[in-house]
Every structure is written in structure tokens, then in C-alpha cells.
Amino acid sequence: MVPPSVLPACVNQHVSIIRLDRHKADPGYVLSYLTHPAVKGYIEAFNAGGSRRAITKAHIESFVVPLPPLSTQTTIAQMLSTLDDRIVLLRETNATLESTAQALFKSWFVDFDAVRAKMEGRAPEGMDEATAALFPDALEESELGLVPKGWRVGTLGEHTSYLNRGISPKYIEDGGIVVINQKCIRDFSLDLSKARRHDPAQRKVDGRELLKGDILVNSTGVGTLGRVAQVLSLTSPAIVDSHVTVIRAGTALTWNYLGLLVMRRQSEIEGMGEGSTGQTELSRGKLAALKLLIPSASVLREFDDVVLPLRERFSANQTQAQTLAALRDTLLPRLISGQLRLPEAQSQLEDALS
Numbered sequence: 001m002v003p004p005s006v007l008p009a010c011v012n013q014h015v016s017i018i019r020l021d022r023h024k025a026d027p028g029y030v031l032s033y034l035t036h037p038a039v040k041g042y043i044e045a046f047n048a049g050g051s052r053r054a055i056t057k058a059h060i061e062s063f064v065v066p067l068p069p070l071s072t073q074t075t076i077a078q079m080l081s082t083l084d085d086r087i088v089l090l091r092e093t094n095a096t097l098e099s100t101a102q103a104l105f106k107s108w109f110v111d112f113d114a115v116r117a118k119m120e121g122r123a124p125e126g127m128d129e130a131t132a133a134l135f136p137d138a139l140e141e142s143e144l145g146l147v148p149k150g151w152r153v154g155t156l157g158e159h160t161s162y163l164n165r166g167i168s169p170k171y172i173e174d175g176g177i178v179v180i181n182q183k184c185i186r187d188f189s190l191d192l193s194k195a196r197r198h199d200p201a202q203r204k205v206d207g208r209e210l211l212k213g214d215i216l217v218n219s220t221g222v223g224t225l226g227r228v229a230q231v232l233s234l235t236s237p238a239i240v241d242s243h244v245t246v247i248r249a250g251t252a253l254t255w256n257y258l259g260l261l262v263m264r265r266q267s268e269i270e271g272m273g274e275g276s277t278g279q280t281e282l283s284r285g286k287l288a289a290l291k292l293l294i295p296s297a298s299v300l301r302e303f304d305d306v307v308l309p310l311r312e313r314f315s316a317n318q319t320q321a322q323t324l325a326a327l328r329d330t331l332l333p334r335l336i337s338g339q340l341r342l343p344e345a346q347s348q349l350e351d352a353l354s
Contacts, residue, residue: 018060025067028077033065036332066336075342076335079349083328086353090321097314098188101307105260108303109293115139115148134298143291151295157288159258162248164284165219166240170202177205178238182218185229185244188263189318190216193326198239210238213255215247215262217269219282226270226282230259232315245287252294256304256311261292327352 020027033039043063067073107113114124118137123129139146142153157163169179176197183194198205210231218227220243231238240246249258262269272287273280295303327348334340 024070025065026070026073026077028081029073030065032077032080032332033336034063037329038333068336072335072342076332076345079345080328080332082349082353083324083331087321087324087328090317090324094314094317094321097310097317101260101310101314102264104303104307105257105264108299109257109261109295110264112139112146112148131302134296134302144293147293148295151293153291154252154294155288156247156262156290156292159250159253159292159294160247160288161250162214162246163288164208164246165242166244166246167198167203167205167208168242169196169198169239171196172199173197176200177209178236180210180216180238180240180244182221182224182227182241182243185216185218185224185227188229188266190229190231191322192238193322195238205239208239210234210240210246211248213249213259215255215259216240217245217247217262217282217287219243219245220280222280225273225280226266228263228266228269230255230263232311233319235319245282245284247287252297254300254304256308257295257300258292260307265290324352 018030020030034043068076114127114132114135115137116139117124118132118135119139124132124135136149136151138149140149144153147153166179171179174197176199178192179196179198180190180192181194181196184191212231212234214231216229216231218224247258247262249255269282269287269290273282274286275281331340331345331348335342335345
């Protein structure tokens with residue numbers, strides 16, 4: 001254990017500095033320990049309640065950190081750092097993939113770059129002749145303003161095959177079926193580590209299981225209402241709870257197009273909430289009335305051919321990042337407790353990164 005003398009702290013108004021005795025403790029190891037979700041929750045508990053919420057110097061000096069031999073600490077820190085580096089790389093790659101997909105969507109379906117180029121007698125940039133031929137060479141007035149000639153305007157309700165809230169789950173600790181809640185939906189992505197589980201024996205879920213491509217919208221409360229994410233992959237059956245609305249594309253639209261469109265309209269959807277403070281609700285009717293552009297089927301097919309590979313790669317990277325994060329969070333306590341030896345942990349690490 002780290003005695004208080006190993007963790008001296010200097011408080012500078014809002015920041016505490018911990019300087020370790022490096023003959024006793026590896027900084028990377030101690031950082032990994034203090035930022036582990038279980039330990040982080042324990043530390044944050046010191047910050048709860050009172051008019052002046054703060055973690056004091058005395059609190060910090062009371063923290064107890066288990067210390068294996070220094071060489072073991074260093075090896076553990078290096079292993080966890082390797083995992084963190086890969087997770088960061090995957091997330092950076094995904095930021096680029098997402099940005100590219102959104103930029104293409106904006107060019108094709110918001111700015112109408114190909115149509116405007118043809119109107120000016122130019123070849124659309126970054127597009128082959130066959131793809132360019134799918135776009136009209138004129139714009140026309142519509143309920144959404146100027147849109148490509150021949151494209152239609154409809155409502156979300158008219159072009160979905162499913163638009164409903166989830167159920168009120170009967171929660172269980174193990175088994176059952178995954179339940180996605182509002183905490184799982186953030187930054188246009190799904191984090192299933194925050195999901196819970198429902199017992200289908202107590203309440204049936206027939207017909208409510210999520211499908212790949214389903215769009216999920218947080219539909220209650222303040223701060224989270226309107227957040228959007230899309231199901232890009234499913235490793236096991238899942239449903240949503242009653243605070244989340246599921247949108248499923250109908251036959252005239254592809255789930256790829258509709259998902260990117262709804263994500264782009266997130267700020268607009270956030271403003272659709274009704275009700276008093278703390279009781280804000282996003283009604284199914286409001287969502288169903290959302291106006292949207294219906295491009296031609298040929299353009300939608302071509303867009304999927306270009307963009308779906310980017311989103312599939314995004315999904316694979318996201319799954320790997322979440323798997324590596326889960327491995328990182330389980331390795332440390334098992335190594336400290338002796339349940340797992342370093343060679344075994346190294347083998348698991350190599351398998352996960354291969």
C-alpha cells in the first residue's frame with residue numbers, strides 16, 4: 001500500500017499536484033489505478049454534497065494504492081499504456097471516418113454540389129461520370145426550399161416502418177436481454193457499457209428487438225433529450241427503455257441515409273421537447289412531422305456504395321475500442337489481486353491487439 005508520505009499533495013486553488021517517490025511508485029501505474037472506473041467513483045464520492053464541493057489535500061493523502069514490486073508496476077503501466085494508445089488511435093481514426101461521411105452527406109444532400117455543378121456546365125468534383133449522371137441539372141422550390149428537381153419532400157412518419165418508444169424494463173443483473181437507456185447515447189454513438197439487462201420472462205419484448213440501422217433518439221428529460229445515435233452493429237439482442245424512441249427507415253429510404261440525416265438534425269430535434277422543466281418530453285407526433293428530403297432511389301444506392309464502407313469500418317473500430325477499454329479495466333484489478341499473472345496478461349493483450 002502507498003503510505004501518505006508517498007503521495008504528498010500541493011493544492012493550488014482548483015488543482016492538486018501529486019508528486020510520487022519514484023523509488024516506490026511508478027507514475028503510470030498510480031495514474032492507471034486512480035483513474036480506474038471503480039477507484040474514480042470512490043474518489044468522486046469525496047466531492048459529493050455541501051456548498052463547496054472539493055477534494056482536499058487531506059482526502060488525497062488518505063488514498064491507499066496497492067503497490068506490487070516496482071518492476072511489476074512499470075510492466076503493468078506499459079501494458080495499460082499500450083491499450084490506451086490503441087484506443088486513442090481508433091477514436092482518432094473514427095473521427096476522420098465520421099467527418100468524411102458527414103461531409104459527403106452535406107455535399108450530396110444539403111449543398112447539392114453535383115446539381116449546382118451541372119447547372120453551371122461543370123463536371124462535379126470528386127465524382128465519376130456515371131455517378132454524376134444520376135443527379136438532375138436543375139433545382140426547384142419545395143417546402144424545404146430549393147431542392148434537386150424530381151426529388152420529393154415527405155415526413156419522417158411517412159417514411160419509417162417503425163417509430164415507437166421502448167418499454168419499462170424489468171431489470172435483472174445477469175442474463176436476459178440488453179436494454180439501451182439514455183446514458184448509452186452520446187456524441188452520436190452507442191456506449192453499451194452503460195446498458196442494463198431486462199428479464200423477458202416478466203415482460204415480453206416480441207417485435208421490439210433492435211435491428212441494424214435503427215436510429216435511437218433520447219426522448220425525455222433536460223440535457224439528454226434529442227441526442228441521436230444509430231445502431232451500426234449488434235452482437236446480441238437488444239431493446240430500448242421507455243425514454244428512448246426507435247426510428248426505422250421505410251422502403252423509400254436507406255437506413256444509412258436516414259441515420260446521417262437525423263444525426264444532422266439533432267439540434268433541431270432537441271428543440272422539439274415540450275413540457276415543464278425537468279418533465280420535458282419529445283413526442284412521437286413531433287418526430288413523425290419532421291420534414292425530410294427524399295432523393296431518388298438511384299442516388300441513395302450510389303451514396304450507400306460510397307459511404308457504407310466508411311461507417312462499417314467506424315463500427316468495427318468502435319467495437320474494438322470498447323473491447324480494449326473493457327480489457328484495460330479488468331486487467332488492473334486482476335493483476336493486483338494475483339488472479340492473473342503478467343505472462344497471461346501479456347498474452348491477452350497480444351491477442352486483443354492482433
